[in-house]
Amino acid sequence: QLQLQESGPGLVKPSETLSLTCTVSGDSIISSSSSFWVWIRQSPGKGLEWIGILYYSGTTYYNPSLKSRVTISGDTSRNQFSLKVTSVTAADTAVYYCARHSYGVGYHWGQGTLVTVSS
Amino acid sequence: DIQMTQSPSTLSASVGDRVTITCRASQSISSWLAWYQQKPGKAPNLLIYKASSLESGVPSRFSGSESGTEFTLTISSLQPDDFATYYCQQYSDYTHTFGQGTKLEIK
Numbered sequence: 001q002l003q004l005q006e007s008g009p010g011l012v013k014p015s016e017t018l019s020l021t022c023t024v025s026g027d028s029i030i031s032s033s034s035s036f037w038v039w040i041r042q043s044p045g046k047g048l049e050w051i052g053i054l055y056y057s058g059t060t061y062y063n064p065s066l067k068s069r070v071t072i073s074g075d076t077s078r079n080q081f082s083l084k085v086t087s088v089t090a091a092d093t094a095v096y097y098c099a100r101h102s103y104g105v106g107y108h109w110g111q112g113t114l115v116t117v118s119s
Numbered sequence: 120d121i122q123m124t125q126s127p128s129t130l131s132a133s134v135g136d137r138v139t140i141t142c143r144a145s146q147s148i149s150s151w152l153a154w155y156q157q158k159p160g161k162a163p164n165l166l167i168y169k170a171s172s173l174e175s176g177v178p179s180r181f182s183g184s185e186s187g188t189e190f191t192l193t194i195s196s197l198q199p200d201d202f203a204t205y206y207c208q209q210y211s212d213y214t215h216t217f218g219q220g221t222k223l224e225i226k
Contacts, residue, residue: 038215048163048206048217061213064120097162101215104169106153106208109162 002026004098004110012092012117018085022098022110023078030056030076034103039072039083041094042112049094053101054081088117121145121209125218131226136197140221142207144188151211154183154192157220158203166205167192197223 008020020039027035039051052062054072062070066085074081085092093116099107122145132138142152150170155163165174167183170190180195194201202225207218 040217047220048208050208050215050217053213053215063214101210104151105172106155106165106168106174106210107163108165112162 002100002108004100004108006096006098006110006113008113008115010114010116012088012115013119014089014117015087018083018088018092018115018117020083020096020098020113020115021080022082023080024100025079027100029054029074029079029081032056036101036103037072037074037081038099038101038107040097040099040107040109041092042097043091043094051083051096090117093117120214121148121212121216123207123209123216123218125207125221127221128219129222129224131224132197133226134197134199136226138194138197138223140192140205140207140223142190142192142218144190144209144211147188148209148211150185151209152183152185152190153208153210154181155206155208156201156203157206163206 003025005023012018037054041049052072054060060072069086071084095112095114097112099109124143152170154167157163166177166181170185171183182193184191205221
């Protein structure tokens with residue numbers, strides 16, 4: 001059964017780099033050509049914002065509004081994928097979700113983790 | 120980028136009502152559209168994928184349809200557990216986008 005678990009610091013200082021990891025169980029981030037790995041965030045009281053996607057080949061695509069500050073990468077040895085957001089501000093305070101996108105289907109989500117940007 | 124325009128933003132209804140939520144894409148997305156339900160403090164939950172396919176375990180009172188670039192989520196008879204926020208999402212493009220959300224409230 002698929003499980004995704006986000007982990008990382010809950011508090012990040014302004015101008016620093018936010019780093020989160022998603023640990024995947026029940027699927028492999030590289031063995032399936034029909035599973036893709038995604039980060040989404042939700043600011044308090046707001047809607048869902050798509051951050052970016054990692055394909056099994058290592059190819060990534062990002063939200064154009066965040067592209068200059070975001071990197072998504074995979075660690076195949078640990079079956080994890082990660083998110084880095086540089087130069088954070090209070091506007092990056094959000095619940096961050098990782099998810100699996102199965103080809104042709106929607107997303108199956110982790111439980112999310114709250115990251116607060118504050119000094 | 121493909122924009123998704125979802126309406127209404129808020130919907131008040133009663134148990135037993137039939138409700139519809141609409142999402143319009145700014146360009147063709149074929150049928151690559153999903154609907155999610157989100158309850159406070161929880162992650163979104165997949166209801167419908169490929170515009171009209173019901174996710175396993177989702178009650179049959181939920182259904183999806185499409186007409187061109189307009190997509191509809193219908194709940195045939197509202198149950199108390201259905202009061203939540205609903206989002207559409209396109210996954211046709213290399214970059215995916217969500218609608219703004221519809222909060223379904225008890226009248």
